[in-house]
Amino acid sequence: MRRSFRPLLAVLAVPLSAALALVLISPAPATADRGVVGGQAVRTVEAPWVVALSSRAVFGTTRSGQFCGGAVVTPTTVLTAAHCLSRAVLGRSWQEVRDLRVIVGRNDLRGTAGVEYPATQVWVNPAYAADERAGDVAVITLSRPLPSAYVLPMAQHGDPAYQPGIRAAVYGWGDTEGDGSYASTLRMATVRVLDDATCAAAYPGSAEGQYQPDSMVCAGLPSGGHDACQGDSGGPLVAGGRLVGLVSWGSGCAVAGQPGVYTRISAVAPLVAAHGSSR
Numbered sequence: 001m002r003r004s005f006r007p008l009l010a011v012l013a014v015p016l017s018a019a020l021a022l023v024l025i026s027p028a029p030a031t032a033d034r035g036v037v038g039g040q041a042v043r044t045v046e047a048p049w050v051v052a053l054s055s056r057a058v059f060g061t062t063r064s065g066q067f068c069g070g071a072v073v074t075p076t077t078v079l080t081a082a083h084c085l086s087r088a089v090l091g092r093s094w095q096e097v098r099d100l101r102v103i104v105g106r107n108d109l110r111g112t113a114g115v116e117y118p119a120t121q122v123w124v125n126p127a128y129a130a131d132e133r134a135g136d137v138a139v140i141t142l143s144r145p146l147p148s149a150y151v152l153p154m155a156q157h158g159d160p161a162y163q164p165g166i167r168a169a170v171y172g173w174g175d176t177e178g179d180g181s182y183a184s185t186l187r188m189a190t191v192r193v194l195d196d197a198t199c200a201a202a203y204p205g206s207a208e209g210q211y212q213p214d215s216m217v218c219a220g221l222p223s224g225g226h227d228a229c230q231g232d233s234g235g236p237l238v239a240g241g242r243l244v245g246l247v248s249w250g251s252g253c254a255v256a257g258q259p260g261v262y263t264r265i266s267a268v269a270p271l272v273a274a275h276g277s278s279r
């Protein structure tokens with residue numbers, strides 16, 4: 001946040017005409033070619049299973065009210081992070097958010113493309129505890145089924161998609177710089193699934209959190225630079241054509257040695273089967 005305020009104050013300190021000239025001669029902002037963090041632009045048609053969670057009442061109208069991501073895992077089932085629907089994020093209980101929506105097929109949040117589904121049937125994992133961060137999953141059931149082309153299959157226990165070193169992609173409309181620069185169009189970043197020992201060494205249990213291999217998976221690059229960030233939560237981590245994780249937490253964004261931590265899909269699949277819909 002601090003980084004984003006400095007240029008704003010600088011602009012306010014000069015007369016309007018000068019400020020305008022400054023804007024006009026400035027090179028394109030770094031956000032134009034950077035990602036989730038360190039990513040690239042991708043279109044929702046290439047990743048139709050990525051959805052945006054929205055509430056204009058809580059988050060405003062400019063970016064369609066987007067505040068988290070999600071993934072379509074059956075024609076009527078969308079997964080997101082439990083923490084996305086917490087009081088800490090919404091400032092109230094999710095039941096009090098009257099315009100909670102799942103937005104499908106809207107590449108640019110400033111536009112109106114795609115379809116908005118009211119998120120009326122919601123199950124938030126009651127076992128999710130913010131301090132532990134384990135079991136960070138919620139299930140939203142859509143009132144009308146999406147075509148099967150929107151469905152991303154969930155990775156199962158022992159899936160080769162969890163092989164350490166495998167290339168994975170994370171998708172979202174979240175912060176592209178780690179400073180509150182939220183994307184308007186969908187981004188993706190390429191990372192690698194890391195082995196549990198590396199994840200546990202990065203997060204042995206401090207204020208930042210503790211890595212729990214049973215319910216989490218972590219991914220990143222040794223030198224950092226590519227990662228999910230604020231606003232990407234609940235969105236998909238995809239490897240081998242399957243959903244392996246949901247963006248959950250991390251220390252900073254894209255920091256070397258501090259990989260992104262994701263809800264391990266194979267671990268929560270039974271909960272999804274019990275609380276989602278197979279249609």
Ligand code: ARG
Pocket residue numbers: 174227228229230231232233234247248249250251252253254259260261
């Ligand atoms: N908790 C964040 C959110 O609500 C996601 C953080 C992910 N951080 C990371 N470094 N991968 O959007």
